[in-house]
Amino acid sequence: MGLLHNLKAKLSPAKDKVSGLAQQHGDKISHGLDKAAKVVDEKTKGKYSDRIRTGTGKAKGAMDRLAHKGDTGTGTGTVPPDTPAPPAS
Numbered sequence: 001m002g003l004l005h006n007l008k009a010k011l012s013p014a015k016d017k018v019s020g021l022a023q024q025h026g027d028k029i030s031h032g033l034d035k036a037a038k039v040v041d042e043k044t045k046g047k048y049s050d051r052i053r054t055g056t057g058k059a060k061g062a063m064d065r066l067a068h069k070g071d072t073g074t075g076t077g078t079v080p081p082d083t084p085a086p087p088a089s
Contacts, residue, residue, distance in 0.1 A: 022067035033059050 022029065037056040041049055
C-alpha cells in the first residue's frame with residue numbers, strides 16, 4: 001500500500017466525525033461565517049467586499065459538502081422534500 005492510501009485510511013474516522021459535526025452545527029457555523037465576514041468588511045471599510053463575499057460563499061459550500069448536504073450525482077433517486085413530485089402519467 002502506498003503512503004497516500006495509508007493516510008486516507010487513517011484520516012477517514014476524523015472526516016466522518018467532522019462531517020457529523022457539520023451536520024449538527026451547520027447553522028451555527030454559517031452564522032459565524034456571516035458574522036466574521038461582516039466584521040472584516042467593516043474593518044476594511046468595504047474595500048474587499050466582493051472578495052469577502054466570495055470567500056464566505058466558498059466556505060459555506062465546503063461546509064455543505066462536508067455535511068453531505070445537497071448530494072448530487074449519487075444515484076440515490078431521492079427527491080428533496082421541497083421539490084414537487086412529477087405528475088403521474
